Structures are given as C-alpha cells and as structure tokens.
Amino acid sequence: MPTRRTLLAHASAALILASSGTAFAQQPPVKVGELNSYGSMAAFAVPYRNGLNLALDEINAKGGVLGGRKLEFIIRDNGATPGDAVGVAEELVTREGVSMLVGTFLSNIGLAVSDFANQKKTLFLASEPLTDAITMGAGNPYTYRVRPGTFMQTRMLVDAVKAKGVKKWAIIAPNYEYGQSAAASFKRLIKEATPDAEIVVEQYPAIGKFAADAGATIAALDAAKPDGIFNVLFGADLAPFVREGNTRGLFKDRTVVSLLTGEPEYMLPLKDETPENWIITGYPWEQIADPAHKAFVDAYRAKFNDTPRLGSMLGYLVVYMVRDLINKAGAPETDKLIAALGDMKFETIAGPVTMRGLDRQSSLGGWVGLSTQKNGQGAMKDWKFIDGATVMFTEADVKAAQKK
Amino acid sequence: MARAICWSVWSSMSFSFVIAQILNGLASASSLFIVASGLTIVFGVTRIVNFAHGSLYMLGAYFAVTLMTPLLDVSRSFPMFVLGLICAALLTGVLGIALEVLLLRRVYKSPELLQLLITFGLVLVIQDLVIRIWGPLEILGPRAPGLRGAVSIAGVQVPSYDLFLIAMGPLVFGLIWLVLARTRFGILVRAATQDREMVAALGVNQSILFTGALFLGAALAGLGGALQIPRAAASPQMDIAVLTDAFVVTVIGGMGSVPGAALAALIIGQLNAFGIVVFPKSTLVLVFLLMAAVLIVRPYGLLGRAEPLSLRVVTPEGFTAIAPTSAPTWRWCGVLIAALTILPWAVDAYAQKIAIEILIFALAAFALAFLIGNGGLVSFGHAAYFGIGAYAAGLAVKKLGFGMETALLLAPLAGAGAAALFGVFIVRLSGIYLAMLTLAVAQIVYAVAVQWVELTGGDNGIVGVWPARWASSRITYYYLTLVLCSAGIFLLHRVLHAPFGYALRGARDSAVRADAIGLDVVKLRWLAFTLAGAATGLAGGLYAFSKGSIDPTLLAIPQSVDFLAMLLMGGIQHIAGALVGSTALHTLKVIALPLTDMWRMLLGVMIIAIVLLTPQGLVGGGLRLFRRSTRGGASA
Secondary structure, three states: OOOHHHHHHHHHHHHHHHHHOOOOOOOOOEEEEEEEOOOOOHHHHHHHHHHHHHHHHHHHHOOOEOOOEOEEEEEEEOOOOHHHHHHHHHHHHHHOOOOEEEEOOOHHHHHHHHHHHHHHOOOEEEOOOOOHHHOOOOOOOOEEEOOOOHHHHHHHHHHHHHHHOOOEEEEEOOOOHHHHHHHHHHHHHHHHHOOOOEEEEEEOOOOOOHHHHHHHHHHHHHHOOOOEEEEOOOHHHHHHHHHHHHHOOOOOOOEEEEEEEEOHHHHHHHHHHOOOOOEEEEOOHHHOOOHHHHHHHHHHHHHHOOOOOHHHHHHHHHHHHHHHHHHHHOOOOHHHHHHHHOOOEEEEOOEEEEEEOOOOEEOOOEEEEEEEEEOOEEEEEEEEEEOHHHOOOOHHHHHHHHHO | OHHHHHHHHHHHOOHHHHHHHHHHHHHHHHHHHHHHHHHHHHHHHHOOOOOOHHHHHHHHHHHHHHHHHHHHHHOOOHHHHHHHHHHHHHHHHHHHHHHHHHOHHHOOOOOHHHHHHHHHHHHHHHHHHHHHHHOOOOEOOOOOOOOOOEEEEOOEEEEHHHHHHHHHHHHHHHHHHHHHHHOHHHHHHHHHHHOHHHHHHOOOOHHHHHHHHHHHHHHHHHHHHHHHOOOOOEOOOHHHHHHHHHHHHHHHHOOOOHHHHHHHHHHHHHHHHHHHHHOOOOHHHHHHHHHHHHHHHOOOOOOOOOOOOOOOOOOOOOOOOOOOOOHHHHHHHHHHHHHHHHHHHHOOHHHHHHHHHHHHHHHHHHHHHHHHHHHOOOOOOOHHHHHHHHHHHHHHHHOOOOOHHHHHHHHHHHHHHHHHHHHHHHOOOOHHHHHHHHHHHHHHHHHHHHHOHHHHOHHHOEEOOOOOHHHOOHHHHHHHHHHHHHHHHHHHHHHHHOHHHHHHHHHHHOHHHHHHOOOOHHHHHHHHHHHHHHHHHHHHHHHHHHHOEEOHHHHOHHHHHHHHHHHHHHOOOOOOHHHHHHHHHHHHHHHHOOOOOOHHHHHHHHHHHHHHHOOOHHHHHHHHHHHHHHHHHHHO
C-alpha cells in the first residue's frame, strides 16, 4: 500500500495532469520500488524522498516514460535492519511487481538488498550507501551504485591535500565499516601521494559515542603531535569533535581533512562553530551556477519551504537517471535495463555521469573545498567540482577485487 | 607483539599526557555518575530497571538546548546558564512524576519481565516523539558563558567546562548524600532500598515515596543530559548511547547503591581514558568485559548487596498448570501441522517467505518461553544466541566452505556452545541481576560482531548466504523450515513434560525448596539455558539462509526486545503463547512497516498497552473470554 506521502505525490501529479489536459494513455504505469530508512535516518532520508517526489512530479507532468506511461515509485521504509529490508524488497518485487529497486542509505542494508537483487535477478540501483564492498568485493551484476563511494571521496580529499606535503598524520574515524574503510583508503592513498607520510596515531570511537570520551580521545590525538588530521566523524560525533578540538587547541597550526563535513546534513548543526579552512567534501548548493541545478534548487525551495540537502539532490538525480534508463531500455524488463545501463551516459543536474560497466559505479562526482562561515552558518569556499571518473578505483584494482 | 605495542604506547605517555587523561577520565566519570545515580536510586526504591532513564537524559539535553537560548539572550552570564540547567532538570523531574503516576504505579506488582518491557516501550515512543518535536538533525547548544576557554594544567590545555564537570560530580554526590542522610524522605528512600515491605508494613505512604524517587531520579537524568550540551549536540540517538553506560555503572557499582555508582563511574572513566590509548578499536568490548568480570566475582556489584531473603511467596511469571497434553489438543496440533503443510500451495511467494520467518521466530520465541516460562530465567539477551547461530551458519558457508546441511548442524551447536559457556556465569544469578548479565553478555557478543571486522565483516555483515541448490526453491525451504522448527518445538515441549521440566519448574517456583529436596538447581538451569541456546541457534541458522545475509542487528538489543514482545503478546502463562505471539507480532510488523515511518512508536505503544491492559497476552485473554462465554452459556 502506498504511504501517505506517495499518495499525496500521486494526487498532486494527477492534478497537474488533469489541469494540463494530457491524460496518460491507458497503459499501465512503470513501477519502481524504493526503500530507505525514512523513520530512523530521517535527517538524510526525508530530504532524499522530497527530491525524489519533486523529480517524479516533473517527469509525469511532462508525459512520464516510454512515450506516455506514468513513472510510479512505490516508496517503503526498510525498517533500518537488513533482515527487514530484504523482506520489504521481496514484497516490492513479488507483490507490487516493480521493475527495479532503488534506494538504501546504510551500507549494511545496501549490501543485503544488493545480494537479494543478485539472487532474484532484479536490477538494484543503490543510490546512497557508501561502502566500497557494494561495487568491489561483494559486487554483483545486478547492483549499480550512484553516489561516489568511500574510496572515491577519500581520494578527492587526498588529491586536494597532497600538494601541502604533510607527513605526520592522525586518523580519527567512527568504529564501523565506513570509518574503517575510509581510514584504510586514506592510509593507502596518502602513502602513494606522499611516500614518506606516516600515520602517527589512530582513534576509533564507537559511533555516536565520541562525546562520552571526547577529552581523552582528543588528548590521545594531540599527544602524538601530528601535522595533519584526517577526520571521518560525522553526524552527532562531529559537533563535539569540532567544539572540544577547538577548546583544546587540537586544530591549531594543523591541516585538517574531513570527509562529508560539507554536506548540509552534517554542516547545518555546526552554525557559528563551523571551523575555518578544513579541506572537506560537501555540497555547496547555494553557490552552484549551473542553470539546471539552479532550477532544481528553486523548485525544491518553493515546494518544500526548506533548503536542499545532498540527499535531496541525489533523490532528484536518481529519478531522472531511472527515467532515462527506462526510456533507453525501451521496456521495463531486467535484462533490457541491465543491457542499457552498462556504460550508459546521463545528463544530470550535477553534470554528465557515466555508469561504468566494469564495477557498476557511476562517475557522479563531488564538491571539494574549504570550510568557512557565512552569516553564522557553515559554508564551503574555494571549492571545485571533481569529476568522479578521475577518482574511481583503477581497472586493475577492480579486477583484483572481482577475482576474489 | 601485542605486548610490545602496549609497552611502546605506555612508554610514550608523558607525564602531562597522563595528567590530561586522568582529568578527562574524571570529567566523564562525573557525567556518568550523575546519570547513573538517578537510575540506581529509582531501582533501589521501586526495584524497576528503568530503560527510559536514557530517554529522560535525552529530554534533559533537549530541554536545555531549547531553554538556554532565550535565557542567555536575557543575560549572557554563568548564573543564567546554571538557571537553565536547573530548569531542565526540574522539567525532566516533572516528567518523571508523570511517568510514575501514569505507568509505573500500575506495574509494581507485575513480574520483572513486564516492568522491563514497559519502560523499553517508552524508549521507543520517546525516540520517535523527539524526532517529531525537535527534528531529526542534532542540535548544538550554546557553550557555558565564562567557561568557554581552557586552563593550562601541567602543560595541558584543560577546558574550564571540564573542571566545572569534575566539580559537579562530588557536588551532586554531596547533595544526594544530604537528601538521603538528613531528610525524612531520604531516610525512607534508604529504608525502602533495604526492605521495601518492612517500610510498607510500617505504614509509610508508598505512593508519595515512589513518586518522589522517580522525581529525583528523572531530575538527575535531566541534569546529566543538560550538563552535556556545552560538550555534545542533542541528538535523537543519545538515549541508547547513555543508557548502556548508565547500566554498566549501576550494575558494576551495585544496583541501588549511590556510593557504588560513584566508585564504578570513577573506574570506568579512567578505564576509558586510558583504554582508548591502548585498544583504540575495542572500546565497546572493554566496559562490558569489566561488567561481566565484576558480576562473576561479585554478582551484586561492588557495593551492592544481595536481596534479603523474602518470606513473601511470589510465583514468578511463567507457565501455569501444565497438564499432560490431552487427546483433543494433539488432534488440534495435527490439524495445525496439516494446515501448515498445505499453506504454501494456497499463497503467493511473498506470503511463503513471511510464513518461513514466522516459523523461525516461533522456534526462537518458544525457546525463550521455555527459559522464562518454565525456568524463570528472564533472558534479556536472547538475540545473542539467535545471532550466534546465524553467524555460525554464515561463516561455515562463506569462510569454511561447508554446505548448507553442515551449516545448519553447526548453528544449534554454536548456539548451545555459547549458551553453555555464558550460562555457567548467568544461571548463578536470579531475577533482575540475571537479566542484566544476559544483557551484558549479549552486548559483548554484539560488540565483537561489530568490531571484529576481519571475521564478521563488521556492521556490513556477511552476504551471499543462500540455501543449497536442492533447497533453493521457496517451497522446499519452507518445508525444511517447517520440519526443523516443528521438530525443535516438539522436542522442547517434550522436555517440558519430562521429569527435567518438572524439576525446572520446581526450581523456578522455589529455588530454596528445590535445593532442599536434592535438586541441583544450578545444573538444571544451566542445562535449560544450553538447550534453549541450541534451539535458538538453529532458528538463527535457518534465518540466515532465508535472508541471504547476516549482520550485527540480528544480535542487538532491539532483536532481543522483539522476542520478548512476542512472548508478551502471546502470553507467558500458556505454552502456546510464544507461538501465537510470534505469529501475531510478525504479521503485524509486515502489515505496518509499509504503512508508516513510525513502526518503533507503534511497537512501543503496543507493548505499553498490552502490559497495562492484558498482561496475560492474546492466549491468556482469549482463554479468559472463552471460559467466561462457556460459563455464561452454562448458567443461561
């Protein structure tokens, strides 16, 4: 059964159609199953769903897909555990008869659903999970990922910082797969970039619990006297790290490189405590001049009375990718969709994107820049957009991982 | 190798670094103590382990961030900040009163299981409410005016606010001591902590005493949360994070003992401050290992004492009146099995999958009912054995290259092995202490599953655990599950009716008397624990192959609560309760999940409603209705 929101979305889409007078032909809609952690990860998933609904309304107002069929997303909460998510995916495929699956935010859920898709031979377009496993070690022919993964984002940062030649590094990362694989990628990449670089200290606080021992963790980092700090903390751990680190002088005269910090999801709470000149990945939505992106921002703000998050942009972009994919495939059937998707090129609001067939990873890029404050709010400055194609795993890396 | 690393870490610690870590440890000890003291006072008086204590702490933090901004706009001064802290604490205290009057007052006479569940239901409800009210993004509160900077001590920059926190711990300790030692209320609280019934017998107004204790406990939780806002952002996840810490402190210190909480907080503060230097990746395991160690050596905590031997005869919550299964009942079982055999041909593939899950949960829940209902062993960490079974099966297939058949044999063995090992320590305790130790053990297993990435794949888990080719069709796997689960349930049921089952019930109802007639109570319980572990492990193994993937959520607290909620829903007094409950709860979840983002709140409300309205569950309530209607029919 559709959620209240999808009902609303459909109702509004229907209204637009009725008023424009272009009723869909009597063909059945093309159904796509979407699952995400809307309840427990609301900070990220709800803006994502907003972006998704915005794109759906636009697409269906312009005639849908396949020359007049309505594009319908059946949106489900995945219960935030892999077991529940696989159940929801099954329901979408067998009961709702969706043509493909889209979504997931948490890596463990993304992996479980991808494995399910492989078993059921159904296409799964993983929109948000970051883990590298989903395209590498645990990759399968039915799972494609849109967002740049942990390795790609880490590489963007290492590329941005290597000119500084910092040698003594501290790493602080949340103690779970995302944090650990970001740390591992950083170690590998920084040694490739600066051969005599060394990691002098590593700290892995339990996720969500950094604040409990913030002082002790920061003292341990400080005592090793690093020249640079690679930070992977985010969410509820980020603000105390910034605040305690400032009070204790951890960041003084040190280069700080920080993953995801510029994404509005994580930067908004920092407000006037946003640190200056950290090298970060993020999403400077208010400064992007591209007209298509500007139109998206305006429509989003008008519709939801809120500023877009990275998730909003992703949701919007993914729906358009799905539309183009279905149109190219000519029919919403798994083998046709997969045949069309390998090395397919998309025009998106974040520029051209290619879905590399080798590891089924999109070349969607990211924004890298410096953190700063504007009117008491966090922002990015001196940023540039990095094409994802320049930071992907090499083909040799992918082949080695696939052989395992 | 490991020693060499330790040594190099220790030798690299300079004097000033050691000072810094001691101060950091003291600051977090202060914070821990303030939260845990509230939990321990509430437990001492009401004998309820309040899971919602962490939620009150979170509300304290949210009240503080909300109040502090307007207050500091009036005057940006330290006294205003203190006023904000006091207001947040008092507001939380008032919520504590509401909690006592509306909910807890109704369950003081209920079995521990229901008390634990009702407060956990509240945790789920408050979590979703906080997201509705304050939004899902974390909120960074203002810093304390006058305490923004840092002081240099022995060459280390120590934030002034940390020094304030270090002072707050002893200050709060002193205030609690004053209240407990010098006021009539405090004397009654201490008396109730030692012997609740005697206090009641002496004519003390219990309801005022209990309400007062909840106010004090909640206000301390609120103060603890409010004190954190200059250091941490208020976020909807902070309740569970602090809850486990507060539990550990309370249990290590001895439940009900305020000085014990202080001592435990000091130890844990220092353990964490230095532990992260030596084992930066094993922080989760460390405190729970300490807790398990303390409970093994001193089951009632460092400064706690054993429950005085009560003369009151309380029948523990459990199976009542187990008669040999009658012929009509067997006939109904036959009909049920026949119906389950036809079922997959009557429904679609998705419903078959749901049926498989229900069968698996029924076995796991029945094993838990076997423990709680028949053995009186309230396990709050049942998911651990479910998860261990699942991991054993998954690792057997993915790492050792075994087939599904071997994996399904290893799953119950692993469940039994783990239960036998942990059971040695667990079954020596009873009641709430036993529940807490099962929880601690489950948390250790969870921490290992999350942090031992090389073996378990960490939180990503293990994927690609699918059935063997012959069982890969949904219907075949359904029959495999049906055969194995009904065999497991039948065997456990057989044990219930065997002399062993009777002896176990005897030990449940009176350990002292069972001991007196020569039953080895500890051994009986240990065997029961191991047997339940085996059955649950088998269920876990079957679950792994039905989902294709395994991850640590399978052995986390919410999964344990799900199993308990199944028992609660079906009713713990009847053997069929677990089976009915698992069917009802899972069906409800499958129906509700697509309809709402707020499944947690729904589950929480449901748990609270069942505890308050029909504590005998669906089976108990149904039987009562049935008897009433037949009696009504006879008299008419």
